[in-house]
Amino acid sequence: MRIGIDDTDAPEGMCTTYLGAVLSRRLAGRGFRVGIPRLLRLNPNVPWKTRGNAAICIDAEGDPKEAFRIACGCVDELAVLGAEGTHPGVAVVEDPPGPAFYRKALQDFCTIDEAREVLEAAGARYRGWKLGRGLIGAAAAASADLPDATWELLAYRTPDRWGTCREIDHQSFFVSEDATSPRTWDTVDRAQGIVVCSPHTPDPVLFGIRGESPWWVAYARSFLVTEPAGMEQLYLTNQSTDAHLREGRIGALEEGRSYRLAGVVAGTAETGRGGHVTVPLADSGATLPCMAYEPTKGFRDVVRGLRAGDRMEACGSYKGGSLNLEKIRVLSLAEDAERRPPVCGACGKRMTSAGRGKGYRCRSCKSRARDPEICRHPRTVACGWHEVPPCARRHLARPLVRGGPNGKDDTGGRIPDHGGCRVHGTG
Numbered sequence: 001m002r003i004g005i006d007d008t009d010a011p012e013g014m015c016t017t018y019l020g021a022v023l024s025r026r027l028a029g030r031g032f033r034v035g036i037p038r039l040l041r042l043n044p045n046v047p048w049k050t051r052g053n054a055a056i057c058i059d060a061e062g063d064p065k066e067a068f069r070i071a072c073g074c075v076d077e078l079a080v081l082g083a084e085g086t087h088p089g090v091a092v093v094e095d096p097p098g099p100a101f102y103r104k105a106l107q108d109f110c111t112i113d114e115a116r117e118v119l120e121a122a123g124a125r126y127r128g129w130k131l132g133r134g135l136i137g138a139a140a141a142a143s144a145d146l147p148d149a150t151w152e153l154l155a156y157r158t159p160d161r162w163g164t165c166r167e168i169d170h171q172s173f174f175v176s177e178d179a180t181s182p183r184t185w186d187t188v189d190r191a192q193g194i195v196v197c198s199p200h201t202p203d204p205v206l207f208g209i210r211g212e213s214p215w216w217v218a219y220a221r222s223f224l225v226t227e228p229a230g231m232e233q234l235y236l237t238n239q240s241t242d243a244h245l246r247e248g249r250i251g252a253l254e255e256g257r258s259y260r261l262a263g264v265v266a267g268t269a270e271t272g273r274g275g276h277v278t279v280p281l282a283d284s285g286a287t288l289p290c291m292a293y294e295p296t297k298g299f300r301d302v303v304r305g306l307r308a309g310d311r312m313e314a315c316g317s318y319k320g321g322s323l324n325l326e327k328i329r330v331l332s333l334a335e336d337a338e339r340r341p342p343v344c345g346a347c348g349k350r351m352t353s354a355g356r357g358k359g360y361r362c363r364s365c366k367s368r369a370r371d372p373e374i375c376r377h378p379r380t381v382a383c384g385w386h387e388v389p390p391c392a393r394r395h396l397a398r399p400l401v402r403g404g405p406n407g408k409d410d411t412g413g414r415i416p417d418h419g420g421c422r423v424h425g426t427g
Helices: 016-029 064-078 100-107 112-121 134-142 170-180 214-221 299-304
Strands: 002-006 038-041 054-061 089-093 125-128 150-157 205-211 229-237 245-247 257-265 277-283 286-292 311-319 322-332 337-340 373-376 384-387
Touching: 002 016, 002 064, 002 134, 016 054, 016 064, 016 150, 016 229, 038 100, 038 134, 054 134, 064 089, 064 125, 089 112, 089 134, 100 112, 100 134, 112 125, 112 134, 125 134, 150 214, 170 205, 170 214, 205 214, 214 229, 257 322, 277 299, 286 299, 286 311, 299 322, 299 384
Parallel strands: 038 229, 245 257, 286 322
Antiparallel strands: 002 054, 002 089, 038 054, 089 125, 150 205, 150 229, 257 277, 257 311, 277 286, 311 322, 322 384, 337 373
């Protein structure tokens, strides 16, 4: 069976992945055979999501009725039911639905009624708390397929430390990054000099290491010096896969969806209030503002370096009439040049225009020239992929160490090798 859970956390605490780890252990303790749980990130643009919009799926063998009872008990005990935006959902499915609903929840918007229809058709046991919005994620998690997947090792704090400052040796995270990159990623942000895999929120997470196999995340974890972890859980996940991206075309985009699209830069980038940078991208007569927000730090300099006529692909979320950039691929660069009157070869002074189509004339010695001086400026942007830094990367965005979006332009579009190690889902 598959057990799907969603929407048990809140900004002020708890984490759905923590509840999933606890549930995995409780099921194993009751004699269930439990597989490696899956962590599914869904549409990052959903307005009612909490943080990363994560849902959990646990594969287990045993009595579905008893599994449902244990799962509901975990939600009753651990979910932040008093939070205004928390509306949990649990689903236990013996025959999982096809992946269509998961893919829609990943790239589009779903309703609670649609989730109920999917669960009813699958003969699922399910329960929603309050509005029951978590049934969407629960149904999506239970129906998910992962044509591409990565791994995350999540360490959780002991409950007595929740809400206090995390005790971590920051340098040990940089040592871990040096030892395991590019097999792991988004542990630190070197440009900013910060640790990015350990949150500052009051939830139970101590840190999370992302990588291509269980072996690599475990090896990266071995370097970390932190306060004692109360529990650790390995998850198979759709993070870092670009699974949220749809192929798009400028002029035919839908609000709240994420796209990969192509176009030609139609003007100069402008820096607005707060340091946000906007550059226009055009295709087939339609123009789209592309935004690099202040948290993307040095990535904004890449966008500022674009010039009219550059061809590129852009990946990001379409919100409020603009594309919020996650990464870009510069396909070709236009010449950055300006025309100005030439310098007189006789007296060394700059000439002036002699009139339309009449070339140039020196006011001092009356010498003439036909052609202007072409001043070519060196380009600061190179062709190829450019991405936001780790501190600004979305959970689903595929980092360039894994290749381009959806595995294109790289050999990485496959489920990663387990590294030859034995994996225990509740270890």
